Amino acid sequence: MQKTQMVPIGLSLSDIKEAIKLSWKFYDALKNAPNEAKDMAKDFAILSGVLNQIQDDLNRGNGSAIAAHGERRMRLLESITADLMQTLAEVQTLVDKFRPLAEAGRMSEEIWRKIKFKMSQTKIHSIQKSITAHISAFSLLLTSMGNSSLHRIEAGLKELRLEANSVEVDFSGSVEESGKPTHDSTTTGAKQDNVEDNTLQQPPSVPLNRTSVLHREPPPNAKILPFDPRITDPLGIEVGMQRSKDFLLLIEQLPSTAHADIGDVIFSNCKVTCFNFYRLHGLHRTKFGRKDGSHELKLFQISKYPERFPETANDLSLEEWTSKLVHAYGRVNEPDTIHASHLYDYMYSTHFFHNIPMITSLVDAWGKVKVDQVERWLVYSLALCQVLKGWDSLDRLKALWAAIHQPETAFINKALLMPPLLAQPPARAVDRAVDDEDGRPSKGPELRNMRITRINQAKRVRQAKRVTQVERVRRRTGTMRQKTWMRNLKKNKEKN
Structure with a gap:
């Protein structure tokens, strides 16, 4: 049987094929062009590759994942494709303008100079931005379909588990004398089931000795644990103390000032923890790559002032601190970067460390906490403070966790949860760092003492030289006087 193409009115497979053809054609024409x-x-x-994926999906007919998501998703695809065709028409106009000048399908350098002059930087960037936007739109469409499919699969599995549980819990099996199994319905085997205020009548096709599925979703009093226990268990916090809906409602009802306070508390404690870890373990020595020379910029140098290193936690943003630490973590145990022994538990850190830069996504562009993500990124902030041994910050963030999970809490006590302003950082890294070359403990204090000793010795030598010079002058003067006296005495004897 031939598969039917589930394509809405206004969008045809020929449009997708034409877009693929033009995309590859423009790639072939521009691949030898100047850098712009x-x-x-x-x-x-x-x-071209993204469009090929979409075409393969549409060719499946009734098995198309895009078509399975309904007419709305198909209309979205139609709109994106129409915009793309307009952009491709712009590029086609520019290419056609110079096609007669091309030789053997290739454009000479002189022709490319003309194209560059005609198109100008602005035109090239404008088209490139449009193409990039189309790629993002198509990719987002495919990603959302994958997520939706995954949610449907998870919902189906959850339904099967609940159905199995209801059969196991709500029916007790027994055997009659005749040998036929019987199932006695419990009190939960009612003909009606209220879920979210909707009354579900038991279908007539279902016999009385078999109840319907009690819950298509977890019961209202169930504790939802959306976190990886490998991350939450070592933190010693209670996860799922409230139902998810209650917690979201609680966060939404907090005033805007409380949202700003939550963001400030989390970001400030994480920055202080990162800064103290950086200073304590001498990460100012960390290179971007292991082959970098000593004269090249180091990883933690401030981009605005390359000659400077961070001296306070606020010299870098939290995004910069976390991304630089993740980069250093990628070369763990190398002489100039993080050593596994510096961390509270290296194996524990492998479960989450690469995700810590995402902590900054907790707050949106208007300074408001993203309600559906606050628990997740607060857990990651707690894990970051624990693995970097920021114990004071860890205690403060645990207090914040407890505060936002208490419905009676009317406000966030920011003063108690922020790191102290006058907190002194650890001693300078030169005293505790690890030498670049051989990984042995630093000899900074010993070298300073030796330098002071040499200076004092030099002073004593210079002083001794001065004394010697004075003595020589004295001796020389005395010798000259003695010679003069002897000469005069000899003359007097000759006269007599």
């Missing part, structure tokens, strides 16, 4: 247009050629290659 060559980057655009790469985007056309990526676009």
Whole structure:
């Protein structure tokens, strides 16, 4: 049987095929262009690959994942494709303008100079931004379909588990004398089931000795544990103390000032923890790559002032602190970077450390906490403070966790949860660092004492030289006087 193509009115498979054909054609035409247009050629290659995935899906007919998501998703695809075709028409106009000048399918350097002059930087960037936006739109469409499919699969599995549990719990098996199994319905085997204020009548096709599925979703009093226990268990916090809906409602009802306080408390404690870890373990020595020379910029140098290193926690943003630490963590146990022994538990850190830069996504552009993500990124902040041994910050963030999970809490006591302003950082890293070359403990204090000793010795030597010079002058003067006296005495004897 031939598969039917589930494509809405206004969008045809020929549109997708034409877009694929044009994308590859423009890639082939621009791949030997100057750098400005060559980057655009790469985007056309990526676009061609994304469109091929969409075409393969649409070719499945009734098995199409896009079609399975309904007419709304298909209309979205139609709109994106229409916008793409307009952009491709712009590029086609520019290419056609110079096609007669091309030789054997290739454009000479002189022709490319003309194209560069005609298109100008602004035009190239405008088209490239449009192509990039189309790629993002198509990719987001495919990603959302994958997530939706995953949610449907998870919902189906959850339903099967609950159905199995209801059969196991709500029916007790027994055997009659005749040998036929019987199932006695419990009190929960009612003909009606109220879920979210909707009354479900038991279907007539279902016999009385078999009840319907009690809950398509977890019961209202169930504790939802959306976290990886490998991360939450070592933190010693209670997860799922409230139902998820109650918690979301609690956070939404907090005033905007409380949202700002939550963000400040989390970000400030994380920054202080990162800074203290950086200073304590001498990460100012950390290079971008293991092959970098001593004269090249180091990882933690401030981008605005390359000659400076962070001297306070606020010299870098939390995003910079976390991303730089993740980069250093990627070369763990190398002489100039993080050593596994510096961490509270290296194996524990492997479960989450690469995700810590996402902590900054907790707050949106208007300074408001993202309600559906506050628990997740607060857990990651707690884990970060624990693995970097920021014990004071860990205690403060645990107090914040307890505060936002108490419905009676009317406000967040920011003064008690913020790190102290006058907190002194650890001693300078030169005293505790690890030497670049051989990984042995630093000899900084010993070298300073030796330097002071040499200075004192030099002073004593210079002083001794001065004394010697004075003595020589004295001796020389005395000798000259003695010679003069002897000479005069000899003359007097000759006269007599």
